[in-house]
Amino acid sequence: MVETAVVVEPNGAVLYWHEPRRRTATALPDSRALWLVLWEARERLGGVAHTHPGVGPPHPSAEDLTTFAACEEGLGRRLSWWIATATDCVAFVWVGPGRLDYTPAPAGHTPWLDELRTRSTHSAGGL
Ligand SMILES: [Zn+2]
Numbered sequence: 001m002v003e004t005a006v007v008v009e010p011n012g013a014v015l016y017w018h019e020p021r022r023r024t025a026t027a028l029p030d031s032r033a034l035w036l037v038l039w040e041a042r043e044r045l046g047g048v049a050h051t052h053p054g055v056g057p058p059h060p061s062a063e064d065l066t067t068f069a070a071c072e073e074g075l076g077r078r079l080s081w082w083i084a085t086a087t088d089c090v091a092f093v094w095v096g097p098g099r100l101d102y103t104p105a106p107a108g109h110t111p112w113l114d115e116l117r118t119r120s121t122h123s124a125g126g127l
Contacts, residue, residue: 010046047080051120058083
């Protein structure tokens with residue numbers, strides 16, 4: 001489940017907060033608005049972070065992986081895909097050779113992390 005996502009530049013600057021009104025049980029939501037943000041910002045994108053409920057090390061869902069791959073294929077470039085839980089934040093990056101071969105990497109500079117968690121917490125549970 002995705003409560004909140006954020007699109008960021010390589011330096012950590014926030015480009016877009018993605019907080020769809022209607023939460024879904026999908027991974028990164030199939031959102032035209034989000035896709036348009038990614039496309040418009042494709043030259044300066046660092047990646048996309050989203051939240052998972054609970055605590056502990058995050059793991060991308062099968063749908064997360066196919067979404068990562070589809071976005072990168074559409075954009076023609078690789079990104080970092082952070083997933084944050086209440087206690088951890090991990091960046092997933094493509095390593096190949098398979099289409100869905102993403103591996104955990106250090107989260108790096110994540111100045112948006114606290115706000116992502118706050119927005120996620122504040123928006124959770126309200127259908
Ligand atoms: Zn996810």
